[in-house]
Amino acid sequence: MPKKKSSIEIKNRRASFDYEFLETFTAGICLVGTEIKSIRAGKASLQDSWCYFAGNELYVRGMNIALYSWGSWGQHEPKRDRKLLLNRKELRHLQAADKQKGLTIIAVKLFIAENGYAKLVIALAKGKKAYDKRESIKEKDMRRAMDRGE
Numbered sequence: 001m002p003k004k005k006s007s008i009e010i011k012n013r014r015a016s017f018d019y020e021f022l023e024t025f026t027a028g029i030c031l032v033g034t035e036i037k038s039i040r041a042g043k044a045s046l047q048d049s050w051c052y053f054a055g056n057e058l059y060v061r062g063m064n065i066a067l068y069s070w071g072s073w074g075q076h077e078p079k080r081d082r083k084l085l086l087n088r089k090e091l092r093h094l095q096a097a098d099k100q101k102g103l104t105i106i107a108v109k110l111f112i113a114e115n116g117y118a119k120l121v122i123a124l125a126k127g128k129k130a131y132d133k134r135e136s137i138k139e140k141d142m143r144r145a146m147d148r149g150e
Contacts, residue, residue: 008042008112010046012107012109015106018128020125021123024121027085028084029085030083030084030085033074034071034074038067039118043066045064046063047062047064050104050105051105052098056091058083058095058105059081060122063079064078065078094124102126102127104125
């Protein structure tokens with residue numbers, strides 16, 4: 001029997017303002033103990049989270065998963081680095097792109113998939129300059145005005 005669609009979707013809103021996304025990937029996450037229960041409760045934050053390579057493995061740093069309120073002695077470390085699960089081809093592609101100047105890998109969205117596993121959407125991104133940010137604010141304002149019918 002298929003599980004019901006989860007409504008848990010934690011976004012990094014600041015990322016789309018600070019970065020221009022070139023490519024996105026969906027990765028699994030290695031979690032321990034009470035982390036998945038905290039994510040299902042919506043107690044996670046992607047603010048200031050980014051990805052790095054250690055050897056040939058990709059890790060996410062800065063992702064905060066709050067302590068589980070009903071947990072006891074088996075609690076997890078809230079801000080620990082977590083390993084991301086991607087296939088070898090995607091890892092090689094990201095590792096080559098990460099070595100280029102001006103590109104970084106950031107966490108965009110955390111969600112619970114239909115099969116019950118936590119997934120993280122990561123993006124290969126290029127930082128925006130101040131004038132690019134002003135341009136995106138203008139576009140957003142114009143889009144809102146058009147939707148209102150002004």
